[in-house]
Amino acid sequence: MQFLRRSLVGIFLFALTLALFAWAGNTVRLAVNERMNAEPRSFPQRERVLSVNVVTVTPKTIAPELVVFGELSSANTFALRALSSGTVLEVSPNFADGGRVLEGELIVKIDPRDAQSARDRIAADLRDAEAELRDADRALTLEQDEVAAAEQQAVLRQQALTRQNDLAARGVGTAAAIETAELALSGANQAVLSRRQVLAQAQARLDQAATRLDRARLNLEDADRVVADTEVFAPFSGTLSDVSITQGVRVTSNEHLGDLVENDKLEVSFRLSTAQYARLTGADGRLGNADVIISLDAQDLRLEAAGQITRESANVGDGQTGRLLFARLDSTAGLRAGDFVTVTVTEPDLRGVAMVPSTAIGSNSSALLLAEGNRLEEIPVEVLRRQGDDVIIRAPSLYGQQVVVERSPLLGAGIAVLPIDPNAEAEAPEPTEMITLDPERRARLIEFVEGSRMPPPAKTRTLGQLEQDEVPADVVNRLEERMGT
Known part of the structure; x- marks a missing residue:
């Protein structure tokens, strides 16, 4: 009996275990079917909104600026040369590289003895010419008196001949007396001609003496100039450079002594492209007096000067392009000829244009407009100038509107964005609920x-x-x- 009871209990537990396994399997099957037949779980999708910086396009009048590089040079440079040869006796204490001299200051004095001797000889020749002129003048006066006397003698001979003819007409004269009177008159006329010829020679001598006197005076002036050329004076106030002589050396005529540079009058030369040059010219094609600002950066120091364009080169130059322009500077404190500077040229005003960051304009010359609903719209613009990190555009459809400051591949037409205007006044945040x-x-x-x-x-x-x-x-x-x- 006990064996039967235990057997029945075991069979019952085994059946119960099978039933539980069947119920568990059925539960798993139903769960899998329900899971497989159920609709997939989905979350609501939201449109991605990107935050972008925007700027308001404001039309105004802008004077564009061209930034190029140029070189300073002196507008007034004088080459000092020895106008006469000789030994250098004196030099100015300031006659050295970098020395500053004043206008009219004696810079170099050359030994004047040879020039002075030549000048004295010419002065003696001048006195001889003056004496010759006086002698010729006196000789001319005497010859004029001789001619007057000969003419008077001829008049007397003519009167004697007339008297002999009257006597012959009355029958008291003789033919021999008439012939003698005629011969005497002929001799008197011949004497007049001779004295006139001598008078002409005296007049020619006087003219030659006057010419020699003028030539002697010119020679004396040249000699005085040669003597004066032994002293070299500064034609204007400036700074010396390339000084090549010292006291005691012998120089030849036209030898280079040094250069005098006027640092207070500097000009800058710079080259523009043909397109940049065309923007500076007026309707008549002539270059105006545009304003320029030059700057020289030296570590923490910045030197600046203002000026105006004064002229342009007549030709382009071998192997060059564009146009070479020159501008005269108003003030040159701290600047020197030869400095390599930055030149900023102010162009004529552009009216009805706007300036925006260059990152706001795409490669296809378009901007992204913040349209209704904070969605972007691509608008074409006309790019007029590039000013560093900014561009000057003309786009009437954008005036007063906001455009994206920084373009990126993620932005395009129709994209919803969250605009951020750095220039807008910060609004007080609303209290969080x-x-x-x-x-x-x-x-x-x-x-x-x-x-x-x-x-x-x-x-x-x-x-x-x-x-x-x-x-x-x-x-x-x-x-x-x-x-x-």
Whole structure:
């Protein structure tokens, strides 16, 4: 009996175990079928909104600027040369490289003895010429008297001949007397001609003496100039450079002594492209007196000077392009000829244009307009100038509107964005709504955050907010939207 009872109990337990396995298998099958037949769980999808910086396009009048490089040079440079040969006797204490001299200061004095001797000989020749002129003048006066006397003698001979003819007409004269009177008159006329010839020679001698006197005076002036050329004076105030002589050396005529540079009158030469040059010319094609500003950066020091364009080169130059321009500077404090400087040229004003960052304009000359609903719209613009990191554009359809400051491959027409205007006044943030969570809702949200793929810093911050008595409503709404509740 005991064996039968135990057998029946074992059979019963075995049947019960089979029943439980069958019930468990059926439960798993039903769960799998339900899971497979259930609709997939989905979360509401939100459009991605990118934050972008925007700027307002404001039309105004802008004077564009051209930035090029140029070189300073003196507008007044004088080459000092020895105008006469000789030994250098004196030099100015300032006669050295970098020495500054004043206008009219004696720089170099050359031994004047040879020039002075030549000048004295020419002065003696001048006195001889003056004496010759006086002698010729006296000789001319005497010859004029001789001619007057000969003419008077001829008049007397003519009167004698007339008297002999009258006597012959009355029958008291003889032919021999008449012939003698005629011969005497002929001799008197011949004497007059001779004295006139001598008078002409005296007049020629006087003219030659006057010419020699003028030539002697010119020679004396040249000699005086040669003597004066033994002293070299500064034609203007400036600084010396390339000084090549010292006291005691012998120089030849036209030998280079040094250069005198006027640093107070500098000009800058710079080259522009043909397109840049065309923008500076007026309607008549002539170059105007555009303003320029030159700057020289030396570590923490910045030297600046203003000026105006004065002229342009007549030709382009071998192997060069564009146009070479020159500008005269108003002030040159601290600047020197030969400095390599930055030149900023102010162009004529452009009216009705706007300046925006260069990153706001795409390679196809278009800008992204912030249209209605904070969606982007691509608008073509006309790029007029580039000014460093900015561009000057003309786009009447954008005036008063906002455009994206920084273009990126993620931005395009139709994209929704969150505009951020750095120049706009900061608005006071609206107070955040706080709500109180019941324990079940709080536990469900905490469980979702712990099982999510949030970055650790964001997860820690969100859990800290959920553990508070009051939780921001926007945080709760955002989490519940992700949970699909």
